[in-house]
Amino acid sequence: MDNNEKQVLLSIQNLDVVFGRGKKAFKAVDNVSFDIYKGETLSLVGESGSGKTTIGRAIVRINPCSAGAIYYDGKKISGKLSRKDDREVIRKIQMIFQDPAASLNERATIDYIISEGLYNFHLYKDEKDRVAKIEKIVKDVGLLPEHLTRYPHEFSGGQRQRVGLARSIVMEPEFIVADEPISALDVSIRAQVLNLLKKFQKERGLTYLFIAHDLSIVRFISDRIVVIYKGRVMEIAETEELFAYPLHPYTKSLISAIPIPDPIIEKEKKLFVYDPAKMHDYSQEQPQLVDIGNGHMVFGNTAEIEKYKAIRFGGEN
Numbered sequence: 001m002d003n004n005e006k007q008v009l010l011s012i013q014n015l016d017v018v019f020g021r022g023k024k025a026f027k028a029v030d031n032v033s034f035d036i037y038k039g040e041t042l043s044l045v046g047e048s049g050s051g052k053t054t055i056g057r058a059i060v061r062i063n064p065c066s067a068g069a070i071y072y073d074g075k076k077i078s079g080k081l082s083r084k085d086d087r088e089v090i091r092k093i094q095m096i097f098q099d100p101a102a103s104l105n106e107r108a109t110i111d112y113i114i115s116e117g118l119y120n121f122h123l124y125k126d127e128k129d130r131v132a133k134i135e136k137i138v139k140d141v142g143l144l145p146e147h148l149t150r151y152p153h154e155f156s157g158g159q160r161q162r163v164g165l166a167r168s169i170v171m172e173p174e175f176i177v178a179d180e181p182i183s184a185l186d187v188s189i190r191a192q193v194l195n196l197l198k199k200f201q202k203e204r205g206l207t208y209l210f211i212a213h214d215l216s217i218v219r220f221i222s223d224r225i226v227v228i229y230k231g232r233v234m235e236i237a238e239t240e241e242l243f244a245y246p247l248h249p250y251t252k253s254l255i256s257a258i259p260i261p262d263p264i265i266e267k268e269k270k271l272f273v274y275d276p277a278k279m280h281d282y283s284q285e286q287p288q289l290v291d292i293g294n295g296h297m298v299f300g301n302t303a304e305i306e307k308y309k310a311i312r313f314g315g316e317n
Contacts, residue, residue, distance in 0.1 A: 006037040006038065006040075007037060007038040008035045008037060008038075009036055009037060009038040009072065009073060009174070009175060009207050010035070010036040010059065010070070010071070010072050010073075010207070010209070011034075011035045011036075011070070011071040011072075012033055012034055012035075012059075012068070012070050013033050013068055013069050013070075014031050014032075014033055014067065014068035014069070015029055015031070015032045015033070015055065015058065015065055015067070015068035015069070015070065016029055016030060016031060016032075016065065016066040016067035016068055017029040017054050017055070017058055017063050017064075017065060017066055017231075018066040027066075027231060028051045028054045028231050029051045029054050029055055029058070029231045030051075030230075030231040031068070031232065032051075032055060032068075032228070032231070032232065032233055033068075033233070033289070034226050034233065034236055036175075036207060036209060037207075038205075038207055039201075039205055039206075039207055040207060040208075040223040040224065041201065041210050041221055041222045041223050042208070042209055042210070042222065042223065042224050042225075042226060043209075043210045043211070043212060043218040043221065043222035043224070043225045043226070043239075044056070044210070044211045044212070044226050044228060045212055045213065045218055045225055045226065045227050045228065045254065046213065046227060046228040046229055046254075047213055047229075047254075048213060049230075050228045050229055050231065051228055051230070051231040052179075052211045052212075052213075052228055053098070053179050053180075053211060054231075055211075055228075056095065056177040056179045056209060056211050057095075057179075058070065058078070059077075059093065059177055059209065060093055060094075060095045060177055061077070061078070064078075065078040065079065072089065072093065072175070077089050077093075087121065091121055091123075091171055091172075091173065092173050092174045092175060093174070093175045093176075093177070094168035094169075094171055094173040094175075094176050094177070095168070095177040095178075095179060096164050096165055096168050096176060096177070096178045096179065096181045097164060097179055097181075098179045098180040098181065098183060098184065099184055100152075100157060100160035100161040100163070100164050100184065101152065101157070101160060103164055104152040104160060104163060104164065105152070106152055106153055107151075108151070108152075109148065109149055109150065109151060110138075110143075110147055110148050110149075110150055110151070110152070110155075110163055111134060111148040111149065113152070113163060113167055114134055114137065114138070114148075114163065114166050114167050114170055115130060115134055115170075116167070117170060117171045118130055118133065118134075118170060118171075121171070123171070123172070133170060134148065134170065135148075137166045137169055137170045138166055140166070140169070140200075141162040141163075141165050141166045141169070141196060142162055142192070142196065143159065143162055143163070143166070147159075157184055157185050157186070157189070158185050158186065158189035158192070158193065161181060161182070161184075161185060161189075161193055162193070162196070164181070165181070165193070165196060165197075165200075169200055172204075173206070174205075174206065174207060175206070175207045175208075175209070176206055176207070176208050176209075177208075177209045177211070178197065178208055178209065178210045178211065179211045180211055180212055181193060181197075181210075182194065182217065183212070183213070183214070190217070194217070194220060194221055197210075197221065208221075214258075215254050215255060215257075215258050216258045216259070218239070219239055219243060223238065223239060224236065224237065224238050224239065224295075225237060225238075225239055225242050227248065227250060227254065229250045229274075232299065233289055233297075233299060234248045234250045234251060234298070234299045235247060235248045235250075235251045235296075235297065235298050235299065236289075236295075236296070236297040237294075237295065237296040237297070238295060238296075241294060241295070241296055242296075243255065245296070245311065245312050247292075247296070247298045247308040247311060247312060248298050248299060248300070248308075249272070249274050249279050250274045250276075252272045252274075253271075253272045253273060253274035255272075256269070256270070256271050256272035257271060280300075280301075280304070282301060284301075285301040285302060286301070287299050287300050287301045287304070288300075288301075290305050292305060292308055292309050292312060292313075293309070293312070293313065294312070296312065
């Protein structure tokens with residue numbers, strides 16, 4: 001399916017997010033633009049502190065935008081909204097947080113935590129309907145109905161993340177921001193949570209923004225990948241395209257850091273270290289994010305873009 005035929009569900013345009021004021025101002029997100037198509041999983045990848053979570057939190061309007069705009073289904077959702085639009089956006093866009101322990105109310109039962117959105121938006125006919133909805137979603141995420149009377153501290157990290165997932169899904173959203181939802185979990189539990197996310201996407205036609213720093217996990221779940229470094233987008237491409245042709249040196253450094261399951265190969269592997277001061281000379285011309293073809297966008301100046309094009313298409317007719 002060509003990108004032109006796909007429906008853009010969420011569009012981020014020239015987004016800046018600045019924390020602090022005056023001399024203490026820090027620009028966490030710098031002129032970021034990308035689209036997310038309906039029904040896809042777009043992954044946002046970068047090291048800690050690169051601005052991934054800040055973008056996710058700007059979409060759900062926890063972080064205010066300093067410049068630029070965010071559009072959802074053609075409507076601007078950044079900035080001030082009417083109460084009706086505000087409620088609509090809250091229901092349609094949900095977030096799964098990185099730390100399942102910190103994002104759940106320790107004093108509330110699992111029943112209340114999952115039901116809170118239903119109560120606030122009155123998404124049930126009567127008490128019987130609410131109980132049926134809660135019990136169904138709890139089973140769907142792999143928990144038991146008897147867990148509903150318990151409190152978050154009685155669960156493992158994986159179970160708590162399932163509660164967080166149930167809390168989002170029960171609202172019947174269209175779009176979910178999954179902020180490193182598996183980074184705090186054991187490796188064996190990670191696959192289960194990823195499979196749950198894929199299952200819900202298939203059954204409910206969900207769209208995901210999946211935030212992560214581990215490219216090996218991202219390869220399994222995403223359709224396209226956005227690579228971000230210090231608040232700026234370095235590269236955007238479809239998943240297999242990015243792994244086959246990582247063009248920006250920062251993307252190469254992230255891929256080189258993926259662990260190899262063979263200890264002998266892993267020991268001999270050379271890490272590619274990204275040093276922007278040595279690798280780029282932007283004194284004459286400022287870099288831009290350019291589409292070099294095949295839906296592959298790379299950040300660079302004219303000379304770099306020509307070099308990237310030669311690497312990508314040099315061996316092809």
